[in-house]
Amino acid sequence: MPRMLDVSADVRAEIGDEEADRLLVGDGAPGNYDCTSCRTPGDSEQExxxxxxxxxxxxxxxxxxxxxxIPSQVVPVSEEQLQGAVRSITGEDPAPRPPAPEPAPAAPAAPAPGGGRQATLGITCGLVLVGDELRPALVVEPDGPIVRPGSTSQQDEFLTLLMEQGFRQVEDVNQLPVMNHGWSALLAMGKLHAVLQPGNAGSQAAWWQAHQPLPVSDGWRQAATKTQTVLMYAAPAGAIGHQPREDLMRTALEKAARNGALVAAVMPLAGT
Known part of the structure; x- marks a missing residue:
């Protein structure tokens, strides 16, 4: 039976016209499926x-x-992340879903000179009330000072470096941050995989990449899917701390903003 499938030009280019046409007539396409975005059941024969x-x-x-x-699209992910997603889908080595907010392991960043250790970026996912709407947010805080690459200074320039990339200082957490179209948050198979920044020749490169894809709450994913955007807040080491509840995280964000130690931007959601 023919399926009500949308196959984008990018997907068709990857899988080929023959395979795309087979899917459209129902050959190889499931009738029932679990939506890779909202994780609820779907029926390609009815919707x-x-x-x-x-x-x-x-x-x-x-x-x-x-x-x-979400629209039909191609989502690039690392091979390790893709294999992990397949294992979670097939039921092998399933990853438990922790409550939000939850800190994520992160890629190392530039350490302060003489520190002898690379600083690590920690990311917490949570919902932040902006105006009268709950927004999906990432809160980024390194565990040590971040210096400018090649610099011999001991000065922490984490926020300065981000402001040079389009982030802006936050004075009021109730105000929506500026949009930064060059950056995006990569969500694949319902998990956060990376934060992407502008790369070479119009491409994007990973600014932060999870060692293990980070599960997010259903509410966070639904809010991100609804707006197709994610807020990212960043603060220097020690400004936020690990907050086990979203209300405590909000209080910490407001304190960092009052101290002039918080920058933020809105970025598009990439993937699902």
Whole structure:
């Protein structure tokens, strides 16, 4: 039976016209599926469904999502992340879903000279009330000073470096930060994989990448899918701390803003 599938030009280019046409007539496309974005059941025979192709270095996985959640698209991910997503889908080595907010392990950043240790960026996911709307947010805080690459100074320039990339100082957490189109948050298979920044020749590169994809709460994912955006707040080491509840995280953000130690931007959501 023909399926109500959306196959974007990018997905078609990756899988080929023959495979795309097979999917559209129902050959190889599931009738029922779990939406790769909202994780609720879908039916490609009864409702418009997007094809989402996750592409690693050696492997590609085709997934399906409600067209009302996300459009058909190609989502580049690392091979390790893709294999981990496949294991979670097939039930092998499932990753438990922790309550939000939850800190994530992160990639090392530039250490202060003479420190002998690389600073690590920690990311917490949570919902932040901005105006009268709950917004999905990432709160980034290193565990040590971040200096300018190549500098011999001991000065922490974490916020300065981000402001040079389009982030702006936060004076009021109730105000929506500025949009930074060059950056994006990569969500794949319902988990946070990376924060992307502008790369060479119009491409994007990972500014932060999770060692293990970070599960997010259903509320966080739904809010991100609704607005197709994510807020990112950043503060220097020690300004926020690990906050086990979203109300405590909000209080810490407000304190950092009052102290002039908080920058933020809104970035597009990439993937699902």
């Amino acid at each position: 418009r469904t997007s094809t989402v192709l996750f592409v690693g270095e050696e492997t590609a996985v085709l997934a399906f999502a409600h067209a009302t959640c």
